[in-house]
Amino acid sequence: xxxxxxxxxxxxxxxxxxxxxxxxxxxxxxxxxxxxxxxxxxxxxxxxxxxxxxxxxxxxxxxxxxxxxxxxxxxxxxxxxxxxxxxxxxxxxxxxxxxxxxxxxxxxxxxxxxxxxxxxxxxxxxxxxxxxxxxxxxxxxxxxxxxxxxxxxxxxxxxxxxxxxxxxxxxxxxxxxxxxxxxxxxxxxxxxxxxxxxxxxxxxxxxxxxxxxxxxx
Numbered sequence: 157x158x159x160x161x162x163x164x165x166x167x168x169x170x171x172x173x174x175x176x177x178x179x180x181x182x183x184x185x186x187x188x189x190x191x192x193x194x195x196x197x198x199x200x201x202x203x204x205x206x207x208x209x210x211x212x213x214x215x216x217x218x219x220x221x222x223x224x225x226x227x228x229x230x231x232x233x234x235x236x237x238x239x240x241x242x243x244x245x246x247x248x249x250x251x252x253x254x255x256x257x258x259x260x261x262x263x264x265x266x267x268x269x270x271x272x273x274x275x276x277x278x279x280x281x282x283x284x285x286x287x288x289x290x291x292x293x294x295x296x297x298x299x300x301x302x303x304x305x306x307x308x309x310x311x312x313x314x315x316x317x318x319x320x321x322x323x324x325x326x327x328x329x330x331x332x333x334x335x336x337x338x339x340x341x342x343x344x345x346x347x348x349x350x351x352x353x354x355x356x357x358x359x360x361x362x363x364x365x366x367x368x369x370x371x372x373x
Contacts (some may be wrong), residue, residue, distance in 0.1 A: 164341070193259070196259065197259055280331070302323035305326070
């Protein structure tokens with residue numbers, strides 16, 4: 157229980173930024189295309205780091221990556237990569253920066269094929285749990301759904317989207333509700349009334365396309 161008398165998941169502690177993220181964002185269904193793209197990329201940047209580190213840099217990330225507008229980021233060249241590598245406000249990792257550009261281009265390919273990141277992501281949402289998880293060890297590091305979504309995203313050309321990273325993304329974006337029993341947010345997130353985990357309409361598959369020039373990784 158926090159100092160305010162509210163019971164929360166253990167991981168946010170009493171850090172004000174983390175508590176606000178827990179209360180307002182983590183596990184809340186996210187369906188905005190740009191926001192999903194941003195979150196997926198930030199989860200990739202988080203690899204090997206703590207999530208609170210990314211949260212503290214999130215505003216700087218948004219400023220550096222033009223608000224994570226996929227159409228803008230997809231056009232980044234080596235010049236933008238060099239600019240980002242010189243920005244102390246973000247995680248300066250060339251591989252993660254170039255992966256973000258590749259991911260933006262993948263979003264463009266999805267749109268060209270008649271689908272979207274949102275449609276692909278939410279088609280992999282599992283059915284809602286009957287009841288909240290009770291203990292920390294019950295929370296998985298990855299699931300069959302996250303592994304399949306990771307595989308599909310990689311087919312579209314995305315990078316830094318392993319099954320564990322994707323499951324963390326699914327937790328944050330509200331595809332799953334991993335707030336533990338007793339937390340004031342348990343059971344308030346992902347569509348509790350969703351009966352089927354899959355959409356009825358088929359989703360286009362990535363077409364074989366000529367490769368776009370990539371910034372040096």
